[in-house]
Amino acid sequence: MSISLSRRHLIVSTAGLAAAASLPMPAWAKGVSLPHARRGFGELSGEDLHLTIADHHFATGARTGHAIAVNGTVPGPLIRLREGQNVRLHVKNDLREDSSIHWHGLLLPFQFDGVPGVSFPGIKPGETFTYEFPIRQSGTYWWHSHSGLQEQAGHYGPIVIESAEPDPRYDRDYVVVLSEFTPIHPHEIMRKLKVGEDYFNRQMQTATDGDMSGAERRMWGQMRMNPRDIADVSGSTYTYLINGHGLADNLELAFRPGERVRLRFINAGAMTFFNIRIPGVPMTVIAADGMDVAPVSVDEFQIGSAETYDVIVTPPEGSHALVAEAMDRSGMAVASLTSHPGHIATPPPLREIPTLTMVDMGMGAMDHSAHGGGHTMEHSMRDTSRLPDDVEVGPGIDMIAPMPVDRMNFPGLGLDDVPHRVLRYTDLRAARMNPHREIERELEIHLTGNMERYMWSFDGKAFSAVTDDPIRFGFDERVRVKLVNQTMMAHPIHLHGHFFELVNGTDHMHQPLKHTVIVQPGGTATFDLTANEPGDWAFHCHLLYHMHAGMMQVVTVRPFPEGGQS
Structure with a gap:
């Protein structure tokens, strides 16, 4: 089949390429020198607060690359407010693309919620948008971009709202923001996931790993499923951060023996569930997602993306590893909770990689032995007739849970x-x-x-x-x-x-x-x-x-x- 190009088509195509070439390119993409974002965050409080979103350069350990910083830091500043006050947040966008801030967990008029296309148009390059609303609650919350994939690049920060009445339960207060950094542009990560959803998975089982039988391995294979499909993006690509500090940065959180320390955990990770523990130091959970709960004593808890938990600890004298281990155990973030400045706690080793089970397939209430092997189980997991009529069946559904x-x-x-x-x-x-x-x-x-x-x-x-x-x-x-x-x-x-x-x-x-x-x-x-x-x-x-x-x-x-x- 021959293909002919008309002169008009060629002119139009060339004009299109020229127009595309003339589109503004962000400074970081052109190799222009960018200011270095500081690790960690400052603090803003009061009724009139100013935030500036801009391209920066960020480095932690051996990884370095582009970031979107707010007020020059990753994470952006801690916004400290008080229940009952009014606040005006003036957000300037110095990016070459639209941006936004969503105030995650805050009760406010919907037009200030900060979701482009849903509650407001977004903030154009060079423009300033003012969010204004009363503070109707107290607790631990956070803020982040709701534009594209900017949140992955560093556009997030913590919020603490002090209660109207003093809280006598603690002597010292720390915000602990959990997140990830990668030098890979987030749109490139998305492209790689679309090409192959296990692109970043470096922990898949070999033929002899684990304790599965040959029949179980064949069953997983027949169902085209991976028992290690735990995290889409892992420690092979991410450096896990606490308050913007990677493992190599030796972050210290100081305390005096006998103090009751409140730790406000915020999972600002784009894709990571973290398992939180301080080996040898019990934690008392006092709040979930900013709301007080009856105290619960635990040694570890899992925190999903966007959740917050507040705990109180009374660590003994010494240095203790505050560990945020990725759920797939491909890496961790660590800070030293220490009564001896300069003493860095030794973190525990990464634990054994977990694997998915039949329960994770939605087989929890079924008699697996009655299925007669992988073929029948595969059929039950592809049987879309089990779905309600209002679920749209198509290529976007490749499995159902037979018995959730x-x-x-x-x-x-x-x-x-x-x-x-x-x-x-x-x-x-x-x-x-x-x-x-x-x-x-x-x-x-x-x-x-x-x-x-x-x-x-x-x-x-x-x-x-x-x-x-x-x-x-x-x-x-x-x-x-x-x-x-x-x-x-x-x-x-x-x-x-x-x-x-x-x-x-x-x-x-x-x-x-x-x-x-x-x-x-x-x-x-x-x-x-x-x-x-x-x-x-x-x-x-x-x-x-x-x-x-x-x-x-x-x-x-x-x-x-x-x-x-x-």
């Missing part, structure tokens, strides 16, 4: 067989009683995906833009929402603008309040929501590349018209 069960009592992959105390959602109990409200409606939402094609969605529908078909709640409606995870990955699901109550087995008056819930692989998680914040709100998986690939939707909260729901 409530996994609220699961502590997190790799932590179910450790000998010490590990936090579970079922341990959480609200410190104050919730108003009692009867459930008016029940809603089921399915977390769906095709891992090989790196397609992610809710109910088989990948989000690409605001549509006329959001998830609708009537204002002040009381709804029980059941999330069903049809995939073999854990998803931290975040609802903007609201707190919901986890249905975790405690009495309904003390169900813990959260804004983000981990839905375990092949499992379910349920929450009760009083939709009392009017407006349009984002609802999404907080694994950044999952959200970017489509696991997002808009929640609309408005009075239903006469006659009921529409």
Whole structure:
């Protein structure tokens, strides 16, 4: 077949290339020298605060590359506020692309929530946008970009809101921001995941690894699944950070023996679940996602992307390793909690890599032996007739969980067989009683995906833009929402603008309040929501590349018209 190019086509094509070549290119992409971002953060407080978003250069250990810093630091500044005040946050965008800031976990008017295309247009290059709202809560929260993949590049920071009344429970207070740094541009990471979802996985099993039988290996192979498909991006690519400091930076957090130290853990990681422990030092959990809970003593807890936990520790004299180990155990971030300045704690070695099981496939309540081998199990996991009619079946769904069960009592992959105390959602109990409200409606939402094609969605529908078909709640409606995870990955699901109550087995008056819930692989998680914040709100998986690939939707909260729901 011959191909001819007309003169007109050639001129148009050449003109297009010339136009593309003339598009502005960011300074970092042209090799222009950028200012170096400082590791760690300063602090802003008061009613009028100024933030500037700009391209920077960042380095930790042997890794160095481009970053998006706010006020010159990664993470950006700690914003310290007080319950009952008003705040005006003037955000200037010095990037060559649109940007934004979402105030994660804060209760505010939806037009200041900071999600481009949902609640406001975004902040154009060179422009300043002012967010203004009253502070209606206290606790530990954070902020981050909701534009493209900027959050991965360093565009995030912590928020602490002091309660109106003094808190006598601690003597010293530290914010502990967990995150990752990579010199690879986030859009290149996304491209590689689309080409091959296991591109960054350096921990797959060989033919002789582990204790699986040959039949089990054949079964996994027949089902085209990988028992080590735990993290999409791992320590082969990431340097894990605490307050912007990698393992080589020897971050120290000082204390005096006998002090009660409050540690405010914020998982600002784009893709990483962290397992948190301080070997030899017990922790008392006092808050989850900014909301007080009845104290729970633990030795370790898992924190999903976007979650926050506050703990109190009373470490003995010496230096103690504060360890944030990636869930796939491909790396860790470490700080030294020390009473001897300059003494660096020795971190423990990385633990054995965990592997997925039949329960993570959604086989938890089934008799596996009755399936007669991998072929039958594969069929049951591809049987989309089990899905409700409102789930859109297509290439975006490559598996379903045949028998998903409530996994609220699961502590997190790799932590179910450790000998010490590990936090579970079922341990959480609200410190104050919730108003009692009867459930008016029940809603089921399915977390769906095709891992090989790196397609992610809710109910088989990948989000690409605001549509006329959001998830609708009537204002002040009381709804029980059941999330069903049809995939073999854990998803931290975040609802903007609201707190919901986890249905975790405690009495309904003390169900813990959260804004983000981990839905375990092949499992379910349920929450009760009083939709009392009017407006349009984002609802999404907080694994950044999952959200970017489509696991997002808009929640609309408005009075239903006469006659009921529409």
